[in-house]
Amino acid sequence: MKILVTGMAGFIGFHLSLELARRGDEVVGLDCVNDYYDVNLKYARLNELGIKRQNIKENELIKSEKYPNLSFFKANLEDFDTMKKLFEAAKFDVVVNLAAQAGVRYSLINPHAYIDSNITGFVNILECCRHYAVQNLVYASSSSVYGLNENMPFSTHESVNHPISLYAATKKSNELMAHTYSHLFGLPTTGLRFFTVYGPWGRPDMALFLFTDAAVHDKSIDVYNYGKMLRDFTYVGDIVKGVIKCIDNPAGPNPKWNSKVPDPATSSAPYKVYNIGNNSPVELLDYIKAIELRLGKEINKNLMPIQPGDVPATYADVGDLVKDFDYKPNTSVNDGVAKFVDWYLDYYQIKG
Template sequence: MKILVTGAAGFIGFHVAKKLLERGDDVIGIDNYNDYYDPALKEARTEQLNKIAQQKQAHFLLLKGNIADKPFIEDCFNQYKFDRVIHLAAQAGIRYSLDNPLSYVESNVTGFTNILEACRYHKIPHLTYASTSSVYGANTEMPFKEEHHVDHPIQLYAATKRANELLAHSYSHLFNLPTTGLRFFTVYGPWGRPDMALFKFTQKIIAGEAIPVFNHGNHTRDFTFIDDIAEGVIRSSDQIAEPNPDWNSQHPSPNTSYAPFRIFNIGNNQPVQLIEYIHAIEKAVGKKAVMELLPRQPGDVLDTFADSSALEKAVGYKPSVSVEDGVKQFVDWYRAFYQV
């Protein structure tokens, strides 16, 4: 197939594009290489994708542009006829949204609407897009299930992602556009973002510097390894969303619809305390961490725990990588990439 992957030079986008190329699909990527973190890492990911495409004799092309630029997106869809669209481009991060809210509106709302419009007019068979576990916000009922209420976000990032889900449903209803939203749970692994905890902690532990541990390490997270995530994304994209014949307007299910629309959690189903995560990093690095225990930060969700049974039932998604193994893979990659 010919598949558009937005955010293809980003962390998740890179791994999804990599798996698609390895199975022989042609991939057109979009990325704006912004400076939210060092663009050199995105350039290195792109170089890897080009190598894989050559090895597999697949076609890969990465277009540099902003998804919020409507003419750019229109030109892209006019030039290439996509069998699937996997939309992973977004302004990421929670704390950054406290200082730069408009960048989230531009990328996550305007940019997503541009993608929806292009999919509508070009009759794309299926749009799969990234949402986030952060939409559960103030909800404290565990594990998080797709039918839980998600209308009390506690940061702007989550609010823009919830907006994506609502926009997707309106397009599925109005234009019969099949859409699948995936709520990611704390994705980690090789080629990860420098603003994420695993990257920062590894960097500082190796350097002998103190690591900031917010909420005194009492958070729990459903850490999900990137290979498991990429496999789930592709399986979801391959299976086109369909209307739910059992949908009941008197007792509506929020994760399915009478329209070709669905939402899934995609997590590891095994929440881990932050302190345990840090111990796994210490073991992989071979060095104890110096921890600076700090209070909870604004916008932080205390705990996340995914019920991914709906995704397992729908597409056979089954995460297989333990936190200890996944962290070791990241640390091995980090040492090799940065030669430390």
């Protein structure tokens, strides 16, 4: 298949593009390579894919030097004219939209960045999929959409009408926008609510990176909610496997859908929402313990109250993944954290 992966220079987009290229799909990656976090890490990911930084030009398709079936296109999702030209020329079979302004806390500081990328950018994706005969759209949602919901484990079959960050609100909006296009234009759309993704090449603004960096440099870390935060930490390799299941199996209408008792996860249109999580919440202090075990040292912790926009716990019901694809993420936190720490030490050339 010919697949567009937006957010190729990002954490999940990099891993997905690599896996798709290795299995033989024709992959085109799109990214604006913004400076929300260290652009050198983003360019290093692209370099792993065979895209050299010095060869990248705005709005120009660059061929990989490692994978003949992979290319990169530097552009903004918000630039509708450029997006239309790309879709018209490329004729994609599938689009995977992973590009977004990420981060819960940053949405309190710079809300407009989330509207530009996550709302305007996403409607541009939908319009291009509609007009250029894309057969399947898979897009990233987030566990943050569950907001004030405390009914564990979180189920896609329950409503999510109480987000507590603008980031979460934009992701919920993406699901609503996708449903509209599925209903009006028959576009198959699958939304994936990712649960706290971690692993090698991870984002520097996320807890695992911050904690490991602090531990290596003998600094203290801020631990929110006094370490009692529960998270359904999900290894990036497991996330990628779930995304590929949805690439290969476009959403279809639910023949049993009842408009009098509407199921939020399905529709009479070709629309579906899944959770992708480890289905096994871990306390934040135990997550930190996994870093300490791998590094053989204790991290000094500043225990802090919960931050605005944060939820105290996440826990994914992945029953639909199991039912539809016979698939369930299964990488343990100790194994996944060790792989991240090994990558971190290698990337920064630190002796572990």
